[in-house]
Amino acid sequence: MSEIVCKVDSISPLTSEVYKVALIPPSPVEFKAGQYVLVHMGEKDQRPFSIANPATDNNRIELHIGADPENTYAGEVLARMQEDGEIALSGGHGEAYLQPNGMPMVLIAGGTGFSYTYSILQQHLAGDSSIPLTLYWGGRHAEDLYLADELRALAEKHDNFSFIPVVEFAHDDWQGRTGWVHHAVMADHADFSHLQVYVAGRFEMARTVREDFTVRGLNKKNLFGDAFAFI
Template sequence: MSHQVYLADRPQHFTVQPGETVLQAGLRHHLALPFGCQSGGCASCRVRLTQGEVEYPFPPPALSDAEIQAGYILMCLARPKTDLIIALHQPPMLDALRPRQLPCRVQHRRWLAHDVLGLSLKLPRGADFRWLPGQYLDILLDDGRRRSFSIANAPGGELLELHVRVTPGGRFAHWAAHEMPQRAILRFEGPLGAFYLREDSARPILMVAGGTGIAPIHAMLEDVLGRSGFTRPLHLFWGARTQRDLYLHERLLHWAAAHAHFDYTPVLSEADAPWPGEKGLVHEAVLRRHPDLHGFEAYLSGPPAMVRAGKSALLAAGLDADHLFYDSFDYAFETWPTLG
């Protein structure tokens, strides 16, 4: 039988037909719902279930036990067993930022690190493409698949900046680095995802990035550090293997020197030279500096193993699940399918 889903913070509601997930039904009703991999791996569609009961085809891989106990579900996997009330916890302005498909031109291509390629994509004139810092886009590939990349710069110009890690098995990344023609035309869909800074809070902010997980964090920082009225304490921990992997190190040091409310701590797991800073796993460095996380807000971005370990450790240290946000760069789903 069908069930009704009501939005706790909105006037809308919609019907889920038998066999549909909450996400499929919401998008069928043209609601602006956050989503990503549709496989339970990225948690872009995480929402709080305030009333009702759902079932899954398998346990939701992106949710920790603490998140499940706090009432969170993944809309891409959840099927209602009863009528539901869900809380999106997203700003109303997100309704106006519905994903769109647009062309773009590759304006610049440069190496940011030995295995990270920076791409600057020029938007069409008059496109009025807007996004929240931290969101991502999907490059639409010729075979119908997609490749997801965080937008690494804050809104306000005609360029989108991407950080592309070039790995042996990365088809798009290898093509972009070695075969893509100058000024190539690409197509993308965006903005996507629910990873963005929540500004309805006064809590101090922890940002934890691993590798190219710095990209969406960089966009957030570029946005808020450029505002004179934003004074919430910010502490960024960026984990990398070696010093050469810290490809934004000098810029972040400059920002930390220029803004009294911003701290930056790089963490190396495999320091290959004398290194006076933090070593080991990045979430362990966070807890050495902040052992009690009651009253904090945290944003995690990077490889899935880092995000999983970081979520568990931070929640165990007192972080409230309602103030935990993350973007898992899950290589198990390198390309996303079309919705459906």
């Protein structure tokens, strides 16, 4: 896949440690909702980041990059973008893209894995499908769910979309679900045989989702996530 040099249009904070990056390619980039790009830091140093915008909006590339002080892997990418004003990448990559088959869909995101599910969600809502889609987004704290208000507004607008935020360490004023995000999904679904599941987050979470959900009837052909190419 050929290399594309994109202009860095903007880098803006979503939280104290997560940044929204808007890139402008020289021409539209062909990709499928749920795929990722590889940022080319060197000939043998290519770093994956999920595309956050839908495939219907391919004149730009939006990334959500988590770069806490200990995450030099992502921090170096942000620094390169800020210093050079452009970045080389390739995409779309990955086989865990949106593949509707008529079943209700469950999207599960941990942290900035949300960007993967956000692309799929927007693509789904841009069509005329009535297939129900539920997004479970888990974070350590409520403020980590940086687009929660926008997602609640989307859920009010679209009858086929439900948003369930899950916070691991909740403040006393938190009114939503608490604990681990995949436990919230299991509390709502005893049988996964009729569902498609898309998951993005730490490998440990993806592995646990696969183990726990297949016990409850999930067919592995209806489970999607880039992590499963490695675990």
